Amino acid sequence: MAVQKDLENQGKVSRRTVLAGMAGAALTGAIASRGLVGSASAQGSYKLDLGGYAGPELTSEPVTLRFMRQDFTPDVNALLEAAYAEFKAAYPNISIVEEKVPYGDLQKKLLVYIASGDAPDIMMGRTDFTDAYHAGNVALPVQDYFSADYINDIPANLRAAASSGGNLYSVPWETSVMMLYFNRDLFEKVKMQTPPEVTGLDGGWTDEELVANLVEMNAKLKEAGDNQSWALAAAGQGNGGPGANYSQLESIWIRSQGDPNAAKDSAAYKTLMGISDDGFTVSGHIDTPEAIKGMQFYQSLFAKGLTPLGPVPNQYPGGLAATYFGGLNFTNRFRVPGKEPPFKWGVSLPPKGNIVFNGNGSDAPLVWSKSQHPAEAVALLSYLCNDKNRLAFHKTWGSMPSRTSLREQMSVFATEQPFKMAQALSDASYSVPRSPGYFDYFNAMNPAVKDIALGADPAKVLPDTAAKIDRLLAKYRR
Known part of the structure; x- marks a missing residue:
């Protein structure tokens, strides 16, 4: 739990x-x-x-x-x-x-x-x-x-x-839950094993395995002459594309690197929590070595050309992507007669960092x-x-x-x-970092995530963003 x-x-x-x-x-x-x-x-x-x-x-x-x-x-x-x-x-x-x-x-x-x-x-x-x-x-x-x-x-x-x-x-x-959807037809096309279809929190791909499999998928699609399909569909949450919805999607890459069982003063525990207990300090929580590592995995999805740099509507439902991060509504939609996608599909867990993380917004x-x-x-x-x-x-x-x-x-x-x-x-999901100023937090993280997707160094962006959020949250103190 x-x-x-x-x-x-x-x-x-x-x-x-x-x-x-x-x-x-x-x-x-x-x-x-x-x-x-x-x-x-x-x-x-x-x-x-x-x-x-x-x-x-x-x-x-x-x-x-x-x-x-x-x-x-x-x-x-x-x-x-x-x-x-x-x-x-x-x-x-x-x-x-x-x-x-x-x-x-x-x-x-x-x-x-x-x-x-x-x-x-x-x-x-x-x-x-x-x-x-x-x-x-x-x-x-x-x-x-x-x-x-x-x-x-x-x-x-x-x-x-x-x-x-x-x-x-x-x-x-x-x-909300965020699951990894996949296109069975594309995996069969390139003769690759699909992500594990588990029922609990064990057995899914790790961050490393996700990136490695998407790199292999990308290469094999191109070898097969398929230059229109992507290994991972563009994010469809919010307004779409990177940095569109930190709370439900991109926070997975940072907070999954944390550890709920670590000492409360440890970087691992703070990475999971995302903010200090009083709700006013983010430095030391989103800029830890664990957080930077998580965003380096995230950045590699774009740097390796595995997913688009901007929004692409209906990319996964249209059959033009091997995988996609989406909610349960896709499962329900795909099961309705007459609304099935043009391919066979399945779902797996989001990638595991130190833990399998999901937000419950x-x-x-x-x-x-x-x-x-x-x-x-x-x-x-x-x-x-x-x-x-x-x-x-x-x-x-x-x-x-x-x-x-x-x-x-x-x-x-x-x-x-x-x-x-x-x-x-x-x-097993977690709430967003608790703060009366979460509006500021959320809206500072989204552009930071986009900058990282476009190539900015996570080791510089995350500390700078943490300091910015600290300043924004200071007005809520009294």
Whole structure:
């Protein structure tokens, strides 16, 4: 199991400081060990299945709830709209006004709303920024509105990621895993062994093995006269290409070099954690010898011509790459009749440094701390997260469920290799480095990663970036 880092930030941080830091970052995108127990007890008979909600009965007065979320595909949007209609039929006095925005604009839009003082009641946030939501008084603590059973159904590492200062600030909507997809046809074409198809965290390729196999793949593709296929597809996370999503993807290369069992003052432990315990110092964590070694492996993917230097949409699904780092949604998409890719495929673990590392960043709706209708907002959010609605969402959207009982109701997690491996990765995953200034951290690391991909020396870039992040985080001290 992953070490759960329960960071209750020492030092108070003003809301103004957090918002200023969020704006300056040009946004793009104590719980686990002791458990967080909801104290709510139902105060009425609810008119429909409100999931884990255990707060007061909802008002009979006219109420309008505003919800800002990402604009999903039409089939997922239709699911949510049908759910709203069901909720409205049970509570006709409660109107729901949606605002759908492009995914990459969610956190930027959230910032604008909070700064304006007139924010939607529910907004789609991310567990990556939980400490900022806490420090800036952005989100309502919601644990007292939920039953203990519901809260404990969220895996401990995800509860920790969604919590700060002893409070649960959001409800994980889904969670991410990063797996190594491969194109069986290309491996067969060049007569190479595919990556190991394991169900746990043992047996995958190491960093060295990944690079060596991709070098061999690249050479054999060219020998076979295939000059359009790549050994590794361009990253598709964020805006695509190198440095587009440090939290979910590129951090693997650094943090996998760490060691959760090392002494806490060791470079190996600090490499895994990514930041000091107080959340304000990065030097000595992302610029260690271990971190530099990890980014040298990452840089070699570009230096050896194994993967493109910029974004290439749909490269792997189009059959033009032997491997790709992607989430569980690709597995679900590829299994739908009529949506299969034009090749046989499989999945393996991400490469192992010292450990197999995965981040557990999760889209997670939050209730605005100044909502005039907190009980109704939490009840609507909980209703959207009841079993029926979540199972329909995950079946259609394809993401990883963020509750244990949902996975147990989906038989594939017990029977099929990609899902069993995804669950093992999720259960052992880590939150982002915990800091009220993670906005700054994230947005400083992305360009640093891109510079390294383009040839800059990791031994110089990482210490310079660490010093920069230290300066950015200093404003959160008081």
